[in-house]
Amino acid sequence: MLASVRIVLVNTSHPGNIGGVARAMKNMAISKLVLVDPKEFPSEKATARASGATDILESAEVVSTLEQALEGCQLVVGASARSRHIPWPVVNPREMAQQVAAVQKESDAAVEVALVFGREDRGLTNEELHRCHRHVHIPSNPDFSSLNLAAAVQVICYELRMAALAEDPASELNDVSRWGTAWDIESATSDELERFFEHLEQALIEIDFLDPDNPRQLMTRLRRLYMRSHPDKVEIGILRGILTATQKVQKQGGDHV
Template sequence: MTDPATAENRVFDAARLERLRIVLVGAQHPGNIGAAARAMKVMGLHDLVLVAPERYPDPEASARASGADDVLEAARVYDTLDAAIGDCALAIGASARRRSTHWPMVDARTAAMRAIDVAQDQTVALVFGRERSGLENAELDLCQLHLQVPTNPDYRSLNLAAAVQVVAYELRMAAGDAPEAAPAHEPVSTADMEGLFGHWQDVLVASGFLDPEAPGVLMRRVRRLFNRAAPDRTELNILRGALRALDPRRRPLRGAVNADDSSADRG
C-alpha cells in the first residue's frame, strides 16, 4: 500500500497542468459538460474547450459542475476542432469504438506521459468525442496520438465525463513524475502540421503521384507516418524546403546551368 505521507508530499508540476486542454467535440448532454468540468478541477485542470456543443450554456451543466463553475465560465466555444487545437503542439484523440481503419492506439497512462512531457513548454489538447458516436475519422486525422481506455469487452460503454476523469487522473499522476530535463526537440503546432500535410498533398497531386479525386487512403498514411516521426521545428522546415525544391511547378533557380548547355560547352 502507498504510504499516505508519501502521496501527500508528492510535488506536482502545476505549470504543466495549466498547459493541458480538455476538448469536448459535439457534446450532446449538458450534464456531461458540467461533470467533465468537475472531473478536471478535481485533478487540477482548468482549460476546457467545447466544439459545437448541442446545448450550452445550460443550467444542467452548472448543476453537474458541483463547484467547478469557474472552469465552465472560462470555457471557450469553437465551431470546428481545427480552430480549437490549432495552437497545440500535440493533440491526443480518445477513441473507444472499433473502426475499419487501423489506428495506432496507446492507453491513457502512456498518452498522459507523452502529454506531460510536451506540456513542459507547449500546449497539449486531449480530445473527446460525442457520447453516441465518438470522434469522426476526419477529427482523429487532426490528432497525432490516439488513446483508448481499456474496458470490459462485453460492455465497452464509458460515459464521457467518466472518460475525462480517467484521463485527468493519469495526467495528474504523470505530472507528479515529470522529468526536469528539457524536451529533446521543439514541438510544432497542429496548425503547422496541417500546413505540412497540405503541402505534401499539393506536391503529390502536381507530380501526378496522387489522384486528387481520391486522396483519402494515401494521405491518411502520410499523416500517420509523420505523426509517428513527430518532427521538430527544424525538421519541419527541412521537409517544407525539400517539397518546394521537388515541386514540378517550381521555376528554375536563377543562375542554374542547363544540363544540355553545359555539355555543349564542353564539346
C-alpha cells in the same frame, strides 16, 4: 504541465455531461475547456453537475469547428474506441500521460496539448480522429466498453495528474514515508523494538504461554506480525505498558495462590 493541457469536447449532447467534465477536470487541477458546437451551453444542468467547478464553465471557450479548438496545439490526442479501419497509433491513458510528460520535459517552452472527446453516442468521426497524432483508448470491458463522457475525462485527467505529480519532487506521490502520508509519530528504532520483543518474551514466559524449553516458532511469528506493521514510538510504549500491566497481574495472582 497541466496548465498546457486543454480538454476539447466535440458536439456534446447533454449539458449535464459538460458540467461533470468540468468537475472532473477541476478535481485534477486541469482548467482549460474548449467546447466545439455543443448542443446546449451555457445550461443550468451543466452548472448543477459541475458542483462548484463553475469557474471552468465560465472560462470555457465555445467554438464552431475542431480546427479552431486545436489552434496552437502541438500534440493532439483523440479518445477512441479500439477497432478502426486504418489503425492509428493507439496508447492507453497511462502511456498517453507519460508521453505528454516526456514531450514537456524535452521541450524548452511549454507544449500545448489537446485531449479530444467525441459525441456521447458515437465518439469522434474518422475525419476528426485523423487530425490526431495519437489515439487514446481506455482498456475497458470489451462487452461494455462505452464510458460516460465525464468518467472518461476523469480517467484521462487522473493519469495526467499522476504523471505531473511524479515529476514534482515535493508532491505527495514522492513522499518519503512508506505510507504515502506523513505519519504523526516517529517510527520506533531498532533497539526500541528489540527491547519490546525481549519484554514480550519475558512476559509470555511469566504467564506460562511460552515454554522456554520448547519455544517453537512463537517469537518469530510475533516478531513478523509486529514488524509488518512498522510500529511507531507511541505504539511501542502502549504495548510495553500492556506487558507491564500483565506482569503485575500475574504476580498478584501468584501472590494469592
